[in-house]
Amino acid sequence: MRLVIDYRKCLKSGQCSYLHAELITADPDGTPRVIAERLGEDLRAAAEDAVDLCPSGAISLTEE
Numbered sequence: 001m002r003l004v005i006d007y008r009k010c011l012k013s014g015q016c017s018y019l020h021a022e023l024i025t026a027d028p029d030g031t032p033r034v035i036a037e038r039l040g041e042d043l044r045a046a047a048e049d050a051v052d053l054c055p056s057g058a059i060s061l062t063e064e
């Protein structure tokens, strides 16, 4: 499972890194960065919440 950020959609609003710092950090200019390449099942609920909270639909979860 992976989190993917579509930088064409991202508004750099910061909700994802603020509310899910265990998954996403942010560069000084606000660009979010996914911390872990692969996520374990223990982080699924948090990852799904990050997808839901993004105001621009820039975050998606893939099962690959």
Ligand code: SF4
Pocket (backbone or CB within 6 Å): 005, 009, 010, 011, 012, 013, 014, 015, 016, 017, 030, 032, 053, 054, 055, 056, 057, 058, 059
């Ligand atoms: S919540 Fe969405 S729009 Fe805001 S910084 Fe994260 S990915 Fe970008």
